[in-house]
Amino acid sequence: MDQLPNLGREKEMLSIMGLNSIDELFSNIPEEVRRKNPLPLPPPQSEEEIWRDAQHLLGSNIHLDSRPSFLSAGLSRNFVPTMVGMLATRGEFLTSYTPYQAEVSQGMLQAMWEFQTMISELVNLPISNVSMYDASTSAAEAITCAVRVHNKKAIQKDTIYVSELVPPHRMSVIKNYVQGSGINLHTLKHDENGHLDINAASIAHGSCAVYIEQPNSFGILDEGLLELKGKIGENTALIVGVDAVSLGLVSPPGDWGADIVIGEGQPFGIGPTFGGPIYGIFACTEKYIRQMPGRIVGQTYDTNEKKAFTLTLSTREQHIRRHRATSNICSNETLIALMGAMHMSLLGPEGIAVLAKRVAASTEVTKKALSSIEGVELIYPNSSNFRDFAIRIPGDSEKAVAFMDSKGVIAGLPMGLWWESHSSSILIGCDERTSESDISSLVLVVKEWIKEVAN
């Protein structure tokens, strides 16, 4: 209750208005819809009590940094530079609204224009917006955007193709977003190496869009995808979902024909935060600019011809175009994108390469260590992996992960949660912070599990 500066001054303010009670202000609410009883909620707390309860409740969680952890599956157990949180929570950034009043919002506008540039450089496409909610909504809205652009000339009208290895939670988001536009969604097969069946992918030629991921949900870097644009043709959008960190090392999709690149921005800027707030990257070529979702900052000048920034291309957006808008997105994830920009600028061109190499190195070392254990099988032994890879172990993987959990190691994702056919697979996630001692701990508990099952 200490958030109300006028508490105790109600009478004074009411009397200026010639009123006696606050109830008079609510007199327009008809009796029939009035609440009769007070809210059945606990009494107010002080800041000190709230902090105590927060410490108790959140302290009872087991967090990733408290033990060896190999759970990634689309998020990163990153290290965020200390500067990022401190500067992003400066009140001028933290407590500002969407920068519609450009004259008093140059700071955030410039920071977002710089963010757009850094994303554009990272994926090698000319346009980036200032963020979507997460990688999944970026993917979903990239698809609906591509259909709007390509449907007129498409041979396969209202049709898109999506890799069968897109994880189920992302697939579900995509389905919710595309069902209203009457889009037919087909899947593209992968081969026994986990690679996209590149010849079969020609089936998507003449459709509106193809959505694939590099690396895919098994962490596989697929060389064949470099040829994919040639197979599907100019008038079919190639939409690529990326692990943003991997682009410090691997070729950006803009180099191999991608029309739209989406991805999870979380590794740059914020901890995994139980899955949110995070932010979706959305970048594209000029062709999509008038059909893309989300806010965009452009450079301009003020009346004194001084360089300035402003939101632009707003006529695509819901507050102007209403039901004809390209998307309903209004609030986005600007502050998290700002944190991302800070993190990316601290890394610099050399730092992103080092970061990507750290992830690739720990992935390789972990993969080698696990595959040398008798009883452990790599599901795709011939693949190149970044961050994630999948193993098959004896027994049920959910039980195995629970067993290893009881031994103090978060061993990864039991893949049966995603696909029933993978009930003895574990998706092992590595990151820049995976240490050799973490890997030894994992090897040890995997061996214990194998012994346990054998008995």
Next chain:
Amino acid sequence: MSDIFSFNGSPNAGWSQPNPILSDSEVLETIPSSMLRNSPPAWPRASEPELVRHYTWLSKRNFGIDTGFYPLGSCTMKHNPRVNERIVNLPGIDRMHPLQPEHQIQGILSIFYEMQEMLAICSGMDQVTLQPVAGAQGEFTAMRCIQEFHRERGEGHRNKVIVPDSAHGTNPASASMCGYEIIEIPSAEDGRIDLEALQSVVGDDTAAMMITNPSTLGVFEPDIARASEMVHTAGGQMYYDGANFNAIIGKTDPGLMGFDAVHYNLHKTFSQPHGGGGPGSGPIGVKKHLSKYLPSPLASRRKIAKDDSEGVGDGYWYSWITPEKTIGKVQQWHGNAGAVIRCWAFYRRYGRELERMSEHAVLNANYLRFKIMNPEKDVLEKIHAMPSDGAPTDFVMHEFTLSMIDMKNKVGVTGKDIAKRLLDYGVMAPTLYFPMIVPECLMIEPTETESKEVLDKFAKDFLNVLTEDPDLIKGAPYTTDVSRVDEVWAARNLILRHPGNNIEDN
């Protein structure tokens, strides 16, 4: 001006990190050479001291609630308590993965459960999901649930959603994304819902009506229960846009008004910081008949059993449950958990006294409206033209609209000119030209966290602007970092990224 790409120092001066656990050549062997990146992204090369100064400089060129009064109508720009930021830095939220097993996340689940229950109580709904991450996504999610509800009942032919012409743009946009056709109905002359217009469009093709109450004019709809009845009689569902929820907590609720589904903007009502445009959080609440369609999963609880581990010590074991006919996911994980936890901390500050929050929001709005509409005689004499009420009403709720049309007609000063001039007085401009049904509209929402002195000063400054030289007002702002910005030039030239002249040698 300097931008971040003018930092192009030595690579060695940048932020340092540990080395990879393999040598460079060993790492490169793990990736086919055709897949390797040719040249690094042309990002800045800067050290921490340089970047701290750069971002501090940028922050000083940005206006937040912490900088000054932010009367942005329909956005509820209230103070953001700082302990909330401290809480979300705890590793028990910051270092948590959404796929961790239930026994590792009892604390988060208990907070989720508490928030679901609290929001249901405040809104008169039966079940809440915290997954949607913004108000617009909440709208979309609820319309998807309503869509599945109709389909399952064999009424999938209901393809029309009714919205008033004063609705937020997200309402029609969200319904349209679900594939619905939008029927816009005009508001009555007093800005309230036109029941005759509604009656003429409801029918057996009506899927839902989307409406906010109080309306975007800040006025409570006295006929809301009647409107709900009309839509329900026709077989449609009633959707409540919770953007204006700050006005009514504890006084009435969408359940009592006859709504079936509602979204909450936690970034408005429950103080998640707006962060320059996001993150937000847009949970939805629904009545029982819609709850089985909600996104998956929901937080649930049961009495703790003998072989459960300890939990959070409140006698309950918390778990995820999947609604029977769930629409699946709208966000990849469990929504903006960090925002939910901030808003939990905010709600705990009020508890059962949340009603006081709404009372003070309404008190402040009415007080400010009174002060603006009743100037001292000597001031009134100097004013070119007084604003008129956007809606004729004795009392407003948490916000109000003013039409500046008389200023425009008399001295050629538009609502936008006045908004820009207010920036020179060290305050944020009110919401401009919304709702569109009020000519030259300024929409003002002071929120409950502003003192009487701030409101008095704003009223005085606002009225003073109306006395100023029209040419002076039209040229505003003068004291800001840049003068009035050319939006048309930006849209024509589309310079959407740094051209790279400072970064070519990276």
